[in-house]
Amino acid sequence: MKAALIGVGQAGGKITERLARFDAEMGFDAVRGALAINSATSDLQSIEYVDTQLVGADQVGGHGAGGDRDLGESLVESNVQQVLDELEGRITSDVEAIFVIAGLGGGTGSGGAPVIVDALQGIYDKPVYAIGVVPGHNEGKLYRVNAGNALKTVVDAADATLLIDNDAWHEQGESVEGAYDTINGNIAQRVGLLLASGEAVEGVGASVVDSSEVINTLRSGGIAALGYASAPASEDSAENVRTVMTVSRQALLTGTSLPDATTADSALLVVAGEPEIISRKGVEKARRWISEEVGSRRIRGGDFPLESGRLGALVLLGNVDRPGRVEDLIEEAWAAKQASDGDRDDAEEDLIDDRLEGLF
Ligand code: GDP
Incomplete structure (x- = not known):
């Protein structure tokens, strides 16, 4: 899926940068344009890989929103036209979806992301998705309250909102702050693979996943979640039937971005690996299992041919039920x-x- 990314605030900018870098390093070319915006000059200075834009300088002089999401909203609003102008060249006609990425617990991203989503919805005839980072259990109360206030606004504004719990994608026992690098790396890899999966090489079999499968899975809107797991592939095909099943189960049960999201309107299973190694029988079994587990018959699926000694499963859940x-x-x-x-x-x-x- 050819995508444009807009990071809002500190977390949003860092994750956008990491995702754009992963996509380029892997040679996927799914990310066609990226921009990081923030009201804090110091946060933008650490962003090297994607272009940046300062907002709200007239009001706060580059000092940020200080965790105040109402202020964050107003700072982004005051420069929304400049942001749209800056994005124009990055949201090219081949872009299939736009992703607005933010930490929901802060000020600039939490307050500003819905403003950007709304503005983009008014202009582009493409889906505008949000990727929202939700604070972990032990993060400060201000972060949790900001996220609680932001959720409905973001979910209402975006065509779908992929949520990532900051407790989900790092080792237990590690503090969230100490784990930002790990979490951001995992987000970049997992979301990056999802975007790239629809971009798979031409000329391969009909089982290859297409971007439209991602868009259709997210079509029912609401909150989405993404799961991932991988394991070494084997020379033995019977073993690979089991491996496809095992990684699909792990992706949904222990590898998901929103751990208590289990039932959903729709799901997409993408199995990544060498095409001759991906077991059709394994994929069919895994799809049936996911269908039962999430309580939906709308389970799409497809392969992502990738040179790798491993088999990976990505499970995208669309419109999850009341996490x-x-x-x-x-x-x-x-x-x-x-x-x-x-x-x-x-x-x-x-x-x-x-x-x-x-x-x-
Ligand atoms: P803003 O700059 O005002 O939008 O605020 P932040 O982006 O710093 O939002 C604060 C929330 O984002 C808190 O839940 C932080 O734990 C989280 N956060 C900040 N930086 C990162 C990061 O690099 N990665 C992740 N995963 N979360 C982050």
Whole structure:
């Protein structure tokens, strides 16, 4: 899938850079254009691989939003036209989808990403997806409350929102901050493979996955999740039937970006590896298993031919059903608002329910 990437804020910029670099180093060429925007000059200085743009300089003089998402929204809004102008040359006619990437726990990305998504939706006749990083359990309360406040706005604005829990893609016991490099590397590899999977070489069999499968899987909107696992391939084909099944299971059960997302409207299974090694029987078995596990018959699938001694499985879930982590963050944001506004009454409890209903 040919994609344009826009990173908003610190996490958004770093992840965008990493993803663009992975795509180029692998020679995939799925990323056709990328830009990182931020209201903090110091954060932009560390970005070397993609172009950058400072926003809100008139208001905060390059000092950032300080974790204030209302301020972040206003800083991005004040320069939205310049951002769109800057993006024009990067969102070329061959681009099939636009990805707006941000940490939902901060200020600039959390407040600004929905502004950019909205603006792009108004101009381009292509899907605009968000990739949102959700703070881990032990991150500060401000981050969690910001994320809870951002979720509905982002999910409503984007054609689909791929969520990545900062607790998901690093070793247990490692602090989130200490693991940024690992997490960002994993996001770059996994999302990078997903984008590249639709770009597979011409002339190979009909089982090769196409970009439209990704778009169709995300068509029902809402929240998406991505799982990944890999294992060494074997010379023995019976063994590879088992390996395809094992990595597909691991991708969904232990390798997902949103650990408590298990049921979904649709799913896509991409199996990556040497074409002659990918076991058709294994792929069929894995698809049936995923269908039962996620509770949907809309399970698309395809191969991603890749020179590798390993077999990998990517499982994309479209419109997942009420992940507990998301509900908890929204509840916590409401509780924080009530604590600052006075006690929460029954009418406000109903409002939380409405907010959750609207989200799923
Ligand atoms: P902003 O610059 O105001 O948009 O704020 P940040 O992007 O720093 O957002 C804060 C949230 O993003 C917190 O949940 C951080 O843990 C997370 N975050 C910051 N930097 C990174 C990073 O490099 N990788 C990941 N995965 N998360 C990050």
